Amino acid sequence: MPEITEDKASPSAPAWQEPWAADELEPRSACPVCGGTVRELLQRDLVDNAFFVAPGRWTLYRCARCRSAYLDPRPNAASIGKAYGVYYTHAVDEPRASSARPGTVRRLKMALTNGYVNSRYGTRRQPASGLGVWLAKLLPQRRQKRDAEFRYLPKPRPGQRLLDIGCGNGDFLLNARDAGWDVMGVDPDPKAVAAARQRGLTVSVGSIELFAGESDCFDAITLSHVLEHLHEPVQFIHAVHRLLKPGGVVFVDTPNIESRGARRWGRNWRGLETPRHLVLFSRAGLVGLLNAGGFDNVETKRRTAVRKSMYLGSLRMQLGKSPYDPVPARLPLPMRLRLWWPVIRVQDDEFLTFVAWKGGA
Numbered sequence: 001m002p003e004i005t006e007d008k009a010s011p012s013a014p015a016w017q018e019p020w021a022a023d024e025l026e027p028r029s030a031c032p033v034c035g036g037t038v039r040e041l042l043q044r045d046l047v048d049n050a051f052f053v054a055p056g057r058w059t060l061y062r063c064a065r066c067r068s069a070y071l072d073p074r075p076n077a078a079s080i081g082k083a084y085g086v087y088y089t090h091a092v093d094e095p096r097a098s099s100a101r102p103g104t105v106r107r108l109k110m111a112l113t114n115g116y117v118n119s120r121y122g123t124r125r126q127p128a129s130g131l132g133v134w135l136a137k138l139l140p141q142r143r144q145k146r147d148a149e150f151r152y153l154p155k156p157r158p159g160q161r162l163l164d165i166g167c168g169n170g171d172f173l174l175n176a177r178d179a180g181w182d183v184m185g186v187d188p189d190p191k192a193v194a195a196a197r198q199r200g201l202t203v204s205v206g207s208i209e210l211f212a213g214e215s216d217c218f219d220a221i222t223l224s225h226v227l228e229h230l231h232e233p234v235q236f237i238h239a240v241h242r243l244l245k246p247g248g249v250v251f252v253d254t255p256n257i258e259s260r261g262a263r264r265w266g267r268n269w270r271g272l273e274t275p276r277h278l279v280l281f282s283r284a285g286l287v288g289l290l291n292a293g294g295f296d297n298v299e300t301k302r303r304t305a306v307r308k309s310m311y312l313g314s315l316r317m318q319l320g321k322s323p324y325d326p327v328p329a330r331l332p333l334p335m336r337l338r339l340w341w342p343v344i345r346v347q348d349d350e351f352l353t354f355v356a357w358k359g360g361a
Contacts, residue, residue: 016047020056020275024079028072032233032278033285036065043267046274049317054083058274062257068285069257074278077231083276117146121179122155141305149175151222151251152301152355156180160219163243166226167203170196177201181220186210208239215242222251227286228277237293246360250295253303253353258282260348261310270313270323271350286352295356303351304343310350311335 030037039061048054062069075083102110107127114125115132136143151172156162162176167185169192177183184202187193196203204210211217221240227233240250255271256262257280262269271280281289290298312331313323321327330336343349 014047014049015053015055016057018055020054020075020082021079024076025073026076028070028074031063031066031068031285032070032231033068033281033289034063034066036063038064040064042069043272046267046272048083048274048276049268049320050270050273050323051085052322053085054275056275060272060274060280063285066285066288067258067282069280069282071275071278074231075275080231080276080278113146116143117150117179120147120155121150121153121175123175123178123180125178144303144305147301148253148303148353150179151176151224151253152353153179153181153220153222153249153251156182156219161217162220162222163218164222164224165208165240166224166229167196167201168192170199170201170203172222172224173201173203174199176222208236208243211239211243216245218243218248219245220249220251224251224253225255227252227254227281228273228279231278233279233289234292237289237295241294241358244358246358248358250290250356250358251354252286252290252356253351254281254286256281256283256347256349256352258347259350260343261307261314261350265311265314265318268314268318270310270317281352283347283352286354290354290356294358296359298354298356300346301353301355302346302349303353304349306350307339307343311339 031039041059042062043060046058046060058071060069061072111127111129112132112135114123114128115130116136117123118125118128119130119133136146149172153176156179158180160181162181162183164173164176164183164185167173167187168189170185173183173185173196185196186204186206186208187196188205188207190205193203193205221244223240227236230236244250255277257271259271262271271277287298308331312328315328315331316323316325319328331339
C-alpha cells in the first residue's frame with residue numbers, strides 16, 4: 001500500500017468526474033494472481049464510491065482460470081497514492097471516561113472474555129474466568145471476534161518474532177505483544193507509524209521491501225487486508241515465505257470476490273473499493289497463490305460475523321453515501337432476518353481468512 005496523503009474530497013463533487021491521467025495507468029491483461037489470460041468482464045464504469053477521492057472510472061475482469069478479479073487498466077505504482085487521499089484515520093482511540101472500577105456486568109464480561117483469550121492465546125489479562133472457555137464454545141460469533149483480534153495464531157514460545165505488514169496504529173500488535181510475541185510492524189502511512197510508536201511499538205514506514213536480502217527471521221507474519229492493494233501479489237507472497245523461519249506461520253485476510261455479498265450488492269459491494277483494491281481474490285485463487293509461494297499447509301478460518309457490517313456498508317453505498325455514514329444505522333428487517341440464516345458454504349464468506357505454514361520445521 002502507498003503512503004497516505006491529506007487531500008480531501010466530497011461526495012457532492014465526486015472525483016470520478018475527472019479521468020485518471022492516461023500516463024499514470026498501466027495495462028494488466030494477465031491475471032496478477034495466476035497469470036491466466038482468458039477472462040470475462042465483471043464490472044465496468046466502477047468509481048470510488050467508498051471515499052469519493054479517486055478520479056477515473058474502472059473496469060474489473062474475472063480470470064477464467066482462478067476466478068479472481070482485477071482492474072485493467074490500473075493505476076501504476078507511482079500514482080496509486082492519489083487513491084488514498086481520504087482513508088482510514090489510523091488514529092489511536094481516546095479512552096472512554098469511566099469510573100475507577102467497571103460495573104458488575106461489565107466486569108463479568110471482561111472476565112469471561114479474558115478467560116478465553118488467556119487460555120487460547122497465552123495472554124495474562126485480568127479479571128479472568130475459566131468459564132469463558134466454555135462460553136466461547138456456545139457463542140461462535142463472539143469467539144470469532146476474539147479470534148480475529150489475535151488473528152488465529154498459535155501461542156508463541158519465548159523469543160518468537162512477529163511482523164505485521166500494514167500494521168496501522170498498532171492495535172493488533174498490542175494484542176500480539178500481550179500474548180507473548182516479540183512484535184514489530186511496517187506501514188506505508190507515516191501518521192499510522194507515529195501513532196503506533198506513541199504506544200511503545202517498534203514500527204517503521206514502508207512495507208516488505210525494508211527486508212530485502214533478509215531471510216528466515218520471523219516466526220509469524222500477518223497480512224490483514226493487504227494483498228488486495230498490491231501490484232505484484234505473487235512476488236510479495238514469495239518474499240513473505242522467504243522471511244519466515246521454517247515452521248513459521250502467515251495469517252491472511254482479504255475480501256472474497258465470490259462471496260454472497262459480492263453477488264448481492266454488485267458494484268456497491270463494500271469489498272470492491274475501486275481503485276485501491278487492484279485485485280480481488282477467489283478462494284481458489286488465494287489458495288493457489290499461497291501454494292505457489294511455498295505454503296502447503298493452508299487452513300481456512302471462518303469469519304461469518306462480518307456479514308452484517310459488510311452489508312450495512314454496501315447498503316449505504318447503494319444509497320450514494322459513504323460506508324461510514326451513520327445513516328441508515330440498521331439493515332432493513334427482512335435483510336436482518338435473512339442474516340440469521342447461517343452461511344453454510346465457505347465459498348460464500350465475505351472474507352477469505354487463512355492461516356498457512358512454511359514447511360521444514
